[in-house]
Amino acid sequence: MRRSCDFLIDSFIDKRLHPDVRTILRLGTYQLHWMKIPDHAAVNDTVSLAPQWARGLCNAVLRKIAQEAPEWPTKAIEHSYPDWIVERLETDLGTYEAEEALKCMNRSKSAISREDGYYQDATSQLVSDLLIQEGSWGNGLIVDICAAPGGKATAAASHGHPVVAADSSFKRLQLARSNSLKLKLELPLVVSDGTNLPFRKGQASRVIVDAPCSGLGVLRRRADARWNIKEEDIVVLADLQLKLLCSALSMLKPGGLLIYSVCTLTNLETTGVDERFRELVEVEQVTPVSAPWRKHGAGGMILPQDLDSEGMCVFCYIAK
Structure with missing residues (x-):
């Protein structure tokens, strides 16, 4: 809540603050307005953290913040x-x-334990359920081309499916290795650029592309990401997502299942990528319409407030 805290602080002081003093005031402001700690306790404990020369200032500012209800200029x-x-x-x-969604992503979250003991967000588990569902695509090889840290790949492997986990990052792929070892699973790992996969084409029954994205559905878990991602990054990410989908499709046998999932909520990275993909290639669409997925274009969406979880969008295709 850094921006909100700074607005309240700057409402009562117009001079430049020492960075350490601002940090202390942010701590006190957060306790007063979001943790609902009694005023006297929040003010006294926070002021005690300040250097001696700044305690009078901190005390005065925090008492004013405690007394006046904020008038927010924008959401x-x-x-x-x-x-x-x-x-x-x-x-x-x-x-x-x-x-x-914005309010929900400012609240703390907790993961849910799968049957095998792996902790994973509820929406990620729902995507895994789509991946391991039975269908006409059979029970052959599953390839996860953006696998790290391995949540969806280990979910499929724990159900007895043959799975290969690929990712462009060797370092992140070690997380998948660590998780598979903890779960005592056999999970072959491949360091590979997802847009140029080193596998023989047409050999997989199922492929999942849990693509890199802006992450605007998981800001409760990555609170600082909101300040690092730029709007122009979304265009670049959408182009990468499209390339990954086209590469993944080439891996599938006819009738194979392709799943595209992203933990973001922007149309450009969800319905926009889906529409561009289907303009380039010929696939049969399968839409996850059952609850708790909301209909989102030709796919499904879960907003953070739906399950008090992370936000997720998913699209399913059958290869021709």
Whole structure:
């Protein structure tokens, strides 16, 4: 809640603050307005952290913050997001759903243990369920081309399916290796550029592309990411996602299942990529319409507030 805290602090002081003093004031402001700690306790404990020369200032500012209800000028400041994220989600989701998602992603989250003991967010488990579902594609090889840290690949392997986990990052792929060892699973690992896979074409029954994305559905887990991602990055990511999908499709046997999932909520990376993909290639669409997935274009979406979880979008295809 850095931006929100700074707005409240700057409402009562107009001079440049020493970085350490600002940090201390942020701690106190957060306790007062979001943790609901009693005023006297929050103020006294916070002031005690300040250097002697700044204690009078910290005491005065925090007492003013405690006494006056904030008047937020924008939703972005109230919920502590960059302006562009709020504007983008309001455009793509609508004002109400966007604000509910933004509020939900400011709350702490917890993962859920799978049957095998692996902790994974509920929406990621739902994507894994789509991957391991039985269908006309059979029970042959499953390839996860953006596998690290291995949540979906280990879910499939734990159900007895033959799985190969590929990722472009050797370092991140070691997380998948560590997780598979903990679960006592056989999981072959391949360091590979997902847009130029080193596998023989047409050999997989199922391929999943859990693609790199802006991550705007998982900001409760990666709170600092909102300040690192730029709006122009989304265009670059959408182009990469399309390349990954086209590469993944070449891996599939006719009738094979292709799953595209992203933990973001922007249309450009979800329905936009889906539409561009289907303009380039010929596939049969399979839509996950059952609850808790919301219909999202030709695919499905779960917003953070739906399950008090991470946000996720998914699209399923059958190769021809």
